[in-house]
Amino acid sequence: MHTHKKLFSRRIARQLGAIALLFGSLAAAQERPNILLIMSEDMSARVGAFGDKQAVTPNLDQLATRGTRYPNTFTTAGVCAPSRAAHILGVHQMSVGAHHMRTNYFKPSAYRTVPPATMKAYPELLRRAGYFTFNNSKLDYQFSTREHSGGGPFTIWDSDKRGASWRDRSDDKPFFGFITLFDTHESKIFPENVKASNADRVKPNIVSPADVIVPPYFPDSPTVRNDIAQHYANIHYMDKIVGEILLQLEKDGEAENTIVIWTTDHGDGLPRSKREIYDSGIKVPMIVYWPEQYRPKENTAGGENTRLISFVDLGPSVLSLAGIKVPEHMHGAARLGQVNAPDRTYVFAAKDRHDELLSRERAVRSHNFKYIRNHLPGSPGGNHMNYRDRQDIMQDLWQHLEDGKLNATQRLWFEPSPPEKLYDVINDPYEVTNLVSHPDHKKTLATLRSTLHDWQNSVGDMGEIPEIEMARRFWPDGLQPTTQVPLLARNASGLVTVKNQTPHASVGYRFGSGPWLLYTAPVALTKGQTAYFKAVRYGWAESTETSITME
Numbered sequence: 364m365h366t367h368k369k370l371f372s373r374r375i376a377r378q379l380g381a382i383a384l385l386f387g388s389l390a391a392a393q394e395r396p397n398i399l400l401i402m403s404e405d406m407s408a409r410v411g412a413f414g415d416k417q418a419v420t421p422n423l424d425q426l427a428t429r430g431t432r433y434p435n436t437f438t439t440a441g442v443c444a445p446s447r448a449a450h451i452l453g454v455h456q457m458s459v460g461a462h463h464m465r466t467n468y469f470k471p472s473a474y475r476t477v478p479p480a481t482m483k484a485y486p487e488l489l490r491r492a493g494y495f496t497f498n499n500s501k502l503d504y505q506f507s508t509r510e511h512s513g514g515g516p517f518t519i520w521d522s523d524k525r526g527a528s529w530r531d532r533s534d535d536k537p538f539f540g541f542i543t544l545f546d547t548h549e550s551k552i553f554p555e556n557v558k559a560s561n562a563d564r565v566k567p568n569i570v571s572p573a574d575v576i577v578p579p580y581f582p583d584s585p586t587v588r589n590d591i592a593q594h595y596a597n598i599h600y601m602d603k604i605v606g607e608i609l610l611q612l613e614k615d616g617e618a619e620n621t622i623v624i625w626t627t628d629h630g631d632g633l634p635r636s637k638r639e640i641y642d643s644g645i646k647v648p649m650i651v652y653w654p655e656q657y658r659p660k661e662n663t664a665g666g667e668n669t670r671l672i673s674f675v676d677l678g679p680s681v682l683s684l685a686g687i688k689v690p691e692h693m694h695g696a697a698r699l700g701q702v703n704a705p706d707r708t709y710v711f712a713a714k715d716r717h718d719e720l721l722s723r724e725r726a727v728r729s730h731n732f733k734y735i736r737n738h739l740p741g742s743p744g745g746n747h748m749n750y751r752d753r754q755d756i757m758q759d760l761w762q763h764l765e766d767g768k769l770n771a772t773q774r775l776w777f778e779p780s781p782p783e784k785l786y787d788v789i790n791d792p793y794e795v796t797n798l799v800s801h802p803d804h805k806k807t808l809a810t811l812r813s814t815l816h817d818w819q820n821s822v823g824d825m826g827e828i829p830e831i832e833m834a835r836r837f838w839p840d841g842l843q844p845t846t847q848v849p850l851l852a853r854n855a856s857g858l859v860t861v862k863n864q865t866p867h868a869s870v871g872y873r874f875g876s877g878p879w880l881l882y883t884a885p886v887a888l889t890k891g892q893t894a895y896f897k898a899v900r901y902g903w904a905e906s907t908e909t910s911i912t913m914e
Contacts, residue, residue, distance in 0.1 A: 396684060397538045397539070397620050401542045402543050403547050403626075404546075404628055405443075406601075406647070407630040409598050410424070412426075418599075420599065422602045422603065422606030429665070430651050430653060431667065431668055432649070433651065433670075435671050437646055437674070437712065439455055439673065439711065441630060441636070442637060442717060443503055444466075445461060445505070450678065453694065454482070454694045454822070456505075457824045460476050460828075461506070462715040464715070465505065472841045475508075479692075480867035482690075488682060489685055490520075490521065494536060495531075495539070496521050499512070500525055500545070502515075506902040512527070517871055517879050517905065518870070537620075537685070539681065539685070547632070549754070552590050552754050564600065567596060569595055587756055590633070619655070623652040624649065630643050634760060641733075641793075641794045642794060651700070672698055673707065675694045676699070677695070679697045680695075680698055694822060708729060713726070713826065722742070723737070723738040724737050725824070729811070731789050732785065733786045734808065734815060736783055741779045747761075786798065846904065847898070848909050850862040853913070856887075858887055859885060860885045861882055863898060865903075868906075870896060872894050872896045890913050890914070893912040894912075897909070
C-alpha cells in the first residue's frame with residue numbers, strides 16, 4: 364500500500380478513535396502502535412545521553428531527548444544466545460535449557476533447546492493478534508536451526524531475511540520489527556576487522572585513545588586504550604545507522620505511529636565484560652521513544668526511569684503495548700510505559716558454558732548490591748578462549764600477566780574464583796571489592812543468598828543437569844525429533860480446519876508459492892484453490908507439507 368494511502372487510513376482511524384472517545388470506547392477503536400526494537404550488539408552504556416562524555420552518539424542522544432532513558436536495564440546473561448533466548452520467550456534461559464553458549468557448539472551431542480510446547484516466542488503472539496512481524500538478521504535464540512535470518516521457526520516471523528523491514532508488508536497491519544546492528548560486536552575489535560572497517564570509514568578515529576577511561580581491572584596500556592577507543596568508533600558508526608533507520612521511518616510516514624525501543628543484547632564485547640555477569644556484562648542502556656499519541660503521561664520527553672528492568676520484561680512490555688494479554692508462564696512483567704507496573708526489587712542473571720569452557724554462576728542484583736554464587740568455584744574468569752583471544756586487548760592482558768605487571772585488582776579476573784561474591788554496586792561500580800567477609804554486610808549477604816536460592820527453585824534452574832543429559836532429553840540419540848504432519852478437514856463451504864498431531868505445535872499455511880501465514884482460524888478456500896500446511900514445534904524439525912484443494 365502506498366504511503367499516502369497508509370497515512371489516510373491512519374488519519375481515518377484516529378478520527379474514529381476520537382468519536383469513540385465521546386462514547387467511552389476509545390480502547391476499542393484506537394489503532395495499535397507499530398513497535399520497532401533495535402538491538403545493538405556487545406555494548407554497555409557508552410552513549411552521551413547516559414552520561415558518557417567520550418561517546419559520540421548524536422542520533423541516540425536525540426532519540427533520548429524525545430524518549431525515556433532506562434539506565435537500570437539488565438540482560439539475563441553476558442553473552443548473546445542465552446540472553447536472546449530469554450528475551451524472545453520472556454523466561455530465564457536456564458528454565459528451558461537455553462543457558463549454554465550455544466546449543467550448536469556442544470560437541471558431544473547435537474541438540475537445540477526444546478521449550479515447553481505451549482511456550483511461544485512473543486513475536487508469534489503478536490503475529491497471532493494481527494501484527495506483521497519481521498527480523499532483519501540475527502535470531503540466535505537456541506531453538507532456531509541457525510543463528511541468523513532464515514533459521515526459523517517459520518511461524519514467528521512474516522519476514523525473516525537480511526534487510527527485512529516494515530516495507531515488506533502487503534497491507535496496512537501494524538508491525539513489530541526486530542533489527543540487530545552488528546557494528547559494535549566483539550569481533551569488530553579483531554585486528555583484521557579493525558583494518559577493514561577503518562579503511563571504509565571517512566573518519567576512523569572518533570575518540571582519542573588518550574581520552575578514554577580505563578577501568579581499574581585493566582592495565583593502562585596503549586593497546587588497552589586503542590581497543591577501547593576502537594569500540595567507541597564502532598559505536599559511533601552504529602549510531603549513524605540508527606539515525607538512518609529513524610529517518611527512513613520518518614520518510615515512510617511511520618514515525619508518528621511507531622514506538623521505538625533501542626537497547627543492546629548484553630554489555631561490552633571487551634574482556635571481563637562479555638560472558639561475565641558483572642554489571643560490565645549485563646547492564647545495558649535502553650531508550651524508549653514514544654510518539655505523542657502513545658506517550659504515557661508520566662513519561663515526559665527526555666525523561667529517565669530508574670526502575671530495574673530485566674530482559675524478561677521486554678516481551679511482556681511489548682505485548683502489553685500492543686494490547687495483548689501477557690502469558691502467565693513469562694517470568695517478567697509489563698514495565699515499559701505502564702502507570703501501575705510493579706517495581707522490581709531484584710534482577711537475576713546466569714553464566715554457563717561458553718564455547719569450550721564450563722561455568723555455572725548465578726547472580727541477583729538489587730539497586731545497591733550484587734551477589735554472585737559460583738557453583739563451580741576455582742576456575743578463573745580469565746581463561747584462554749580461542750575466539751576472545753583474537754582481540755589485541757586480550758593478548759595484551761595475557762602478556763601483562765605473564766610479565767607480572769598486573770596489580771592486585773587487575774589479577775583478580777585471572778585468579779581462582781571464590782564460591783561467593785558480594786559487591787556494593789553504588790560505591791564499587793566496577794565490582795572489584797568482594798564484601799562477603801565484611802561484618803557490616805552479613806544481613807545483606809544472607810538476604811541476597813536466600814533470594815537467589817528461592818529464585819533458582821522458582822524458575823526451575825536446569826543448570827544442575829549435565830548438558831549431555833539435557834541434550835539427550837531434547838534430541839534423543841542426538842537426532843532432532845520431527846513435528847508430525849497436521850491433519851486437515853474441510854467443510855462444505857470450503858473452510859479448512861487443522862488438527863495437530865504434535866500437541867501445541869505452531870501451524871502455518873500458504874497458497875501456492877506465496878508467503879507462509881500463521882494459522883489461527885479456519886482457512887477459506889475458493890474453487891480450484893490449493894492451500895499448503897505444515898507444523899513445527901520449537902527445537903524440532905518442521906513437518907512435511909500437506910495440501911488440500913477446493914474442487
